[in-house]
Amino acid sequence: xxxxxxxxxxxxxxxxxxxxxxxxxxxxxxxxxxxxxxxxxxxxxxxxxxxxxxxxxxxxxxxxxxxxxxxxxxxxxxxxxxxxxxxxxxxxxxxxxxxxxxxxxxxxxxxxxxxxxxxxxxxxxxxxxxxxxxxxxxxxxxxxxxxxxxxxxxxxxxxxxxxxxxxxxxxxxxxxxxxxxxxxxxxxxxxxxxxxxxxxxxxxxxxxxxxxxxxxxxxxxxxxxxxxxxxxxxxxxxxxxxxxxxxxxxxxxxxxxxxxxxxxxxxxxxxxxxxxxxxxxxxxxxxxx
Amino acid sequence: xxxxxxxxxxxxxxxxxxxxxxxxxxxxxxxxxxxxxxxxxxxxxxxxxxxxxxxxxxxxxxxxxxxxxxxxxxxxxxxxxxxxxxxxxxxxxxxxxxxxxxxxxxxxxxxxxxxxxxxxxxxxxxxxxxxxxxxxxxxxxxxxxxxxxxxxxxxxxxxxxxxxxxxxxxxxxxxxxxxxxxxxxxxxxxxxxxxxxxxxxxxxxxxxxxxxxxxxxxxxxxxxxxxxxxxxxxxxxxxxxxxxxxxxxxxxxxxxxxxxxxxxxxxxxxxxxxxxxxxxxxxxxxxxxxxxx
Numbered sequence: 001x002x003x004x005x006x007x008x009x010x011x012x013x014x015x016x017x018x019x020x021x022x023x024x025x026x027x028x029x030x031x032x033x034x035x036x037x038x039x040x041x042x043x044x045x046x047x048x049x050x051x052x053x054x055x056x057x058x059x060x061x062x063x064x065x066x067x068x069x070x071x072x073x074x075x076x077x078x079x080x081x082x083x084x085x086x087x088x089x090x091x092x093x094x095x096x097x098x099x100x101x102x103x104x105x106x107x108x109x110x111x112x113x114x115x116x117x118x119x120x121x122x123x124x125x126x127x128x129x130x131x132x133x134x135x136x137x138x139x140x141x142x143x144x145x146x147x148x149x150x151x152x153x154x155x156x157x158x159x160x161x162x163x164x165x166x167x168x169x170x171x172x173x174x175x176x177x178x179x180x181x182x183x184x185x186x187x188x189x190x191x192x193x194x195x196x197x198x199x200x201x202x203x204x205x206x207x208x209x210x211x212x213x214x215x216x217x218x219x220x221x222x223x224x225x226x227x228x229x230x231x232x233x234x235x236x237x238x239x240x241x242x243x244x245x246x247x248x249x250x251x252x253x254x255x256x257x258x259x260x261x262x263x264x265x266x267x268x269x270x271x272x273x274x275x276x277x278x279x280x281x282x283x284x285x286x287x288x289x
Numbered sequence: 290x291x292x293x294x295x296x297x298x299x300x301x302x303x304x305x306x307x308x309x310x311x312x313x314x315x316x317x318x319x320x321x322x323x324x325x326x327x328x329x330x331x332x333x334x335x336x337x338x339x340x341x342x343x344x345x346x347x348x349x350x351x352x353x354x355x356x357x358x359x360x361x362x363x364x365x366x367x368x369x370x371x372x373x374x375x376x377x378x379x380x381x382x383x384x385x386x387x388x389x390x391x392x393x394x395x396x397x398x399x400x401x402x403x404x405x406x407x408x409x410x411x412x413x414x415x416x417x418x419x420x421x422x423x424x425x426x427x428x429x430x431x432x433x434x435x436x437x438x439x440x441x442x443x444x445x446x447x448x449x450x451x452x453x454x455x456x457x458x459x460x461x462x463x464x465x466x467x468x469x470x471x472x473x474x475x476x477x478x479x480x481x482x483x484x485x486x487x488x489x490x491x492x493x494x495x496x497x498x499x500x501x502x503x504x505x506x507x508x509x510x511x512x513x514x515x516x517x518x519x520x521x522x523x524x525x526x527x528x529x530x531x532x533x534x535x536x537x538x539x540x541x542x543x544x545x546x547x548x549x550x551x552x553x554x555x556x557x558x559x560x561x562x563x564x565x566x567x568x569x570x571x572x573x574x575x576x577x578x579x580x581x582x
Contacts, residue, residue, distance in 0.1 A: 037382065065520055074345040084563075084567060085566070085567070088566060090380065090381065091322065091385055092381045092566060093518055094382055094385070094386075095322075095521070095562065095566070096562065096566045098514070098517075099514060099517075099518075099558075099559040099562040099563055099566075100559075100563070102514055102559045103556065103559045103560070103563070106555050106556050106559065107556070109552075109555075110552045110553075110556075161353075181556040193304070206352065208510070208513070212389060212393055215386060215389060216390075219386060232534045244565045248398070248400050248401045250397075251393050251394065251396060251397025251400070252393075252394055252397050252398075254390070254393050255390040255391060255392070255393030255394030255395075255397065256390070257390070257395065258387060258389060258390025259369075259370055259387050259388060259390040259391060262374065262379065262386060262390070263370065263373045263374060263377065263387070266377065266379065266383065267474060
């Protein structure tokens, strides 16, 4: 066990960056569960990071309260965007949320209380391994239960055919807003954890580059299941760690993953096991006959 | 607002317009929201810089190089990504996400090629200075932007309206199946459209690099959301719509700087995307299906 702890200690920061990216991928995945891809996770992460940082610096609130503020801020902002964009679908929704992200970054650069381009420093260092791994375990438990819930089957129905779902009397408007709010809460908490980990927040971390990273993770992992987003997040977060020597290689790898996976494996890594599983199910049904 | 500001709005609008017409042509005909267009834009400027300042060739060869970069990249994007995706019946959103991957690769390549440094054209390599017109002072780059944009858009419109190929393109927009039954080579129409749209994007990159005398691997970045804002505003696939959208965006940006302040300018395109999507998702000049492109 002590070997394991030593290993975790040595790779702690890598593990933290993996957890943050997995959280953002899951935050984006949950919006896709009802069939509408939102790219604004970095925006809600920024809102969580700034709100918990400001609350800690100016009001000295305890860390758990700061996390709650971040969760509420991220969730409320996401719900607000979802209400505004309720009529939009697919490409239009993706572009709308892309613009929302750029608006949040630009506003953070312009207004005085975020510290502009130089960012906010002096945020209390509160995030430790306990909080991070607790967050990761909470996420896994939530999605494990959620993917087996009745609600999730409603959402899948909406994703597969909105018209059919509506004719069954499912409330699509509320479902969309709820999934977006869950995504916003996850992104907000991830933002607060990373702000209190680094002791520093600046707008540059939440821009278009982060959207590309998240997109690469969920495209690679696939939309077939929540563990696809986890898998994609882990792989993509490890890429820069091993390729840090040559800066542009990261761009080629992310770009190459996006293009090649979408052409050759459009449902991502999580779909790879499916044919195997089907074979297994067939074998069993043949055996029972 | 004085005459100089109006002239500046016109030249910015023409630069945005040239970029957005290329983007919207690809959107309207090939049904690809090509988010890699800003990287093609950067490569247009880079190719011209390589030819003019590195190889000391005359300025007109720089224009040829920018056009060639657009043609080569356009063909590569269509053949390597857009065509295979179309074959697999990928939806619009999937293709747009794949084009973000292409953007990432091309920007990474531009960074490798320039070492992330700011490049400038050698003094005197391209016309500079001021041209005094009644009421305004124009730079040669501004005059070139206005002339090239208006000239090329006019040529393009006439070509689409009158030539046999233009009619084939419009037929493919109306229905690619019906067009194919009537003997139109639809694949070739898509390829030609992506090439022409990319060439316009590469040319606009050269014009921007010339007017600020600055070429940089990230110079296309502000154009990602500006391009989206313009074609949303003007309506998907419409050439006059792209020009009108470019004019509205350029005017809003310049006037917001004049009346509110400098920082607000970066917010204008994003605010415009949100406003158009919420209030008028079909754009200002929505086109009936028959008239697309």
